[in-house]
Amino acid sequence: MSYVDEVLEIVKKKNADQPEFLQAVTEVLDSLRPCIDANEELYRKNAILERITEPDRQIMFRVPWVDDNGQVQVNRGFRVQFNNSIGPYKGGLRLHPSVNLGIIKFLGFEQVFKNSLTTLPIGGGKGGSDFDPKGKSDREIMAFCQSFMTELCKYIGADVDVPAGDIGTGGREIGFLFGQYKRIRGSYEGVLTGKGLTYGGSLARTEATGYGLLYLTNALLKDHGIDIAGKTCIVSGAGNVAIYAIQKAHQLGAKCVTCSDSTGWIYDPEGIDVDLLKEVKEVKRARLTEYAAARPSAEYHEKKNGEHGVWNVKGDIALPCATQNELDLDDAKALVANGVISVTEGANMPTTLEATKYLQENGVLFVGGKAANAGGVATSALEMSQNSERLSWTFEEVDGKLKGIMETIYANISDAAKRYGVEGDYVAGANIAGFEKVVEAMLAQGVC
Numbered sequence: 001m002s003y004v005d006e007v008l009e010i011v012k013k014k015n016a017d018q019p020e021f022l023q024a025v026t027e028v029l030d031s032l033r034p035c036i037d038a039n040e041e042l043y044r045k046n047a048i049l050e051r052i053t054e055p056d057r058q059i060m061f062r063v064p065w066v067d068d069n070g071q072v073q074v075n076r077g078f079r080v081q082f083n084n085s086i087g088p089y090k091g092g093l094r095l096h097p098s099v100n101l102g103i104i105k106f107l108g109f110e111q112v113f114k115n116s117l118t119t120l121p122i123g124g125g126k127g128g129s130d131f132d133p134k135g136k137s138d139r140e141i142m143a144f145c146q147s148f149m150t151e152l153c154k155y156i157g158a159d160v161d162v163p164a165g166d167i168g169t170g171g172r173e174i175g176f177l178f179g180q181y182k183r184i185r186g187s188y189e190g191v192l193t194g195k196g197l198t199y200g201g202s203l204a205r206t207e208a209t210g211y212g213l214l215y216l217t218n219a220l221l222k223d224h225g226i227d228i229a230g231k232t233c234i235v236s237g238a239g240n241v242a243i244y245a246i247q248k249a250h251q252l253g254a255k256c257v258t259c260s261d262s263t264g265w266i267y268d269p270e271g272i273d274v275d276l277l278k279e280v281k282e283v284k285r286a287r288l289t290e291y292a293a294a295r296p297s298a299e300y301h302e303k304k305n306g307e308h309g310v311w312n313v314k315g316d317i318a319l320p321c322a323t324q325n326e327l328d329l330d331d332a333k334a335l336v337a338n339g340v341i342s343v344t345e346g347a348n349m350p351t352t353l354e355a356t357k358y359l360q361e362n363g364v365l366f367v368g369g370k371a372a373n374a375g376g377v378a379t380s381a382l383e384m385s386q387n388s389e390r391l392s393w394t395f396e397e398v399d400g401k402l403k404g405i406m407e408t409i410y411a412n413i414s415d416a417a418k419r420y421g422v423e424g425d426y427v428a429g430a431n432i433a434g435f436e437k438v439v440e441a442m443l444a445q446g447v448c
């Protein structure tokens with residue numbers, strides 16, 4: 001049995017109840033085969049695959065807080081510190097009722113490779129809670145965040161582990177978390193990223209994941225002789241990543257005609273109105289029905305299980321920006337039938353393994369989230385640099401660095417795929433390029 005198959009079997013046995021984690025590990029190890037085969041003896045002797053698939057530590061804790069009726073509520077908190085071979089653990093905090101250990105582990109595992117691809121010195125981690133911020137008052141959000149940080153603060157620090165936002169965690173939550181860290185630890189440090197601009201945040205971090213996704217998509221299309229201007233984009237999601245992906249796509253001359261939230265989706269043939277979308281989702285935290293009510297050109301569709309939603313709409317560029325496994329094999333078939341040119345992932349693992357394979361086999365240019373959405377965490381690392389030197393860079397400076405990083409990521413994943421004889425397979429290219437750097441550091445640091 002090959003080394004990859006042996007380790008996959010062990011990982012499946014140890015984590016049988018964590019389907020998302022197994023999905024992420026299977027994708028990575030399968031695509032690393034050419035690289036592992038070329039170095040099998042060294043990697044086997046050093047148990048590289050066994051070590052890279054086992055987190056450094058998994059922290060789980062109780063989060064008690066008091067709601068507006070005086071009732072005590074209890075949630076579960078998580079932080080998975082996956083691998084710090086190339087830098088302090090870095091990765092977001094997800095607040096969503098679906099959160100469990102397996103989901104946080106899949107996200108932490110992906111973060112190790114993604115952070116390596118950024119070219120910056122950051123390790124991989126992820127955290128969150130099954131707390132649902134929807135419909136909660138600001139006071140309830142603060143109570144939850146303060147309780148969450150009261151426990152989490154024991155395990156993090158500017159040179160140890162630096163959390164940030166993710167689904168359900170935006171500027172408001174980061175502010176409450178930062179305040180509580182400072183209060184308990186008495187230290188004013190860059191322990192979180194995505195902070196407000198008045199207390200150490202970086203310009204362009206809010207926009208970075210969506211903008212970065214478009215910088216990479218543009219580099220990919222250019223390399224294949226395709227002009228993004230004039231193309232139609234189909235976008236899912238209506239949160240931080242989707243909003244700024246749509247904004248940058250419009251700046252580059254493309255037109256985004258869809259977006260979605262957890263209850264329904266919009267088709268707007270005149271192009272999504274980003275200011276209106278921001279007002280509805282960022283300011284009012286409302287449903288997309290409000291977008292449709294204010295925009296005569298928009299159709300609203302209630303989400304129905306078994307329907308393709310936005311993936312049935314005809315377009316050239318698909319940008320999944322909502323959540324994991326939101327684009328399955330049937331959706332992929334609909335995209336191919338409609339002549340889609342590329343799929344670049346803004347979300348983490350939005351495409352199932354079967355759908356990814358189908359898209360690749362049918363000639364669709366496909367770049368996974370580890371490369372395509374790395375602009376967010378890369379800009380978080382730039383926020384850490386600014387905090388360390390106690391300076392703030394201009395929007396143009398940060399945005400310029402972000403663009404350069406995304407173009408470098410595209411060049412590196414493209415080159416890694418070529419080096420191992422799988423040219424054009426950007427999933428393999430990203431996993432190999434991310435893996436090589438982490439493994440070199442692991443080998444240099446001995447058995448740990």
Ligand SMILES: NC(=O)C1=CN([C@@H]2O[C@H](COP(=O)(O)OP(=O)(O)OC[C@H]3O[C@@H](n4cnc5c(N)ncnc54)[C@H](OP(=O)(O)O)[C@@H]3O)[C@@H](O)[C@H]2O)C=CC1
Binds near residue numbers: 165237260321377
């Ligand atoms: N923020 C960042 O910097 C980064 C985020 N990511 C990834 O991008 C994705 C989106 O994150 P982000 O935009 O920050 O999160 P947000 O919470 O800002 O937005 C998520 C959006 O997706 C929608 N959504 C959630 N679940 C579903 C679903 N099952 N079907 C349709 N829509 C859904 C939400 O709907 P509703 O409004 O109803 O809640 C919301 O509009 C996640 O996978 C995240 O891990 C990756 C890299 C960096």
Ligand SMILES: O=C(O)CCC(=O)C(=O)O
Binds near residue numbers: 163348373374
């Ligand atoms: O900016 C960060 O540290 C978090 C980004 C993140 O969670 C992600 O890349 O999925």
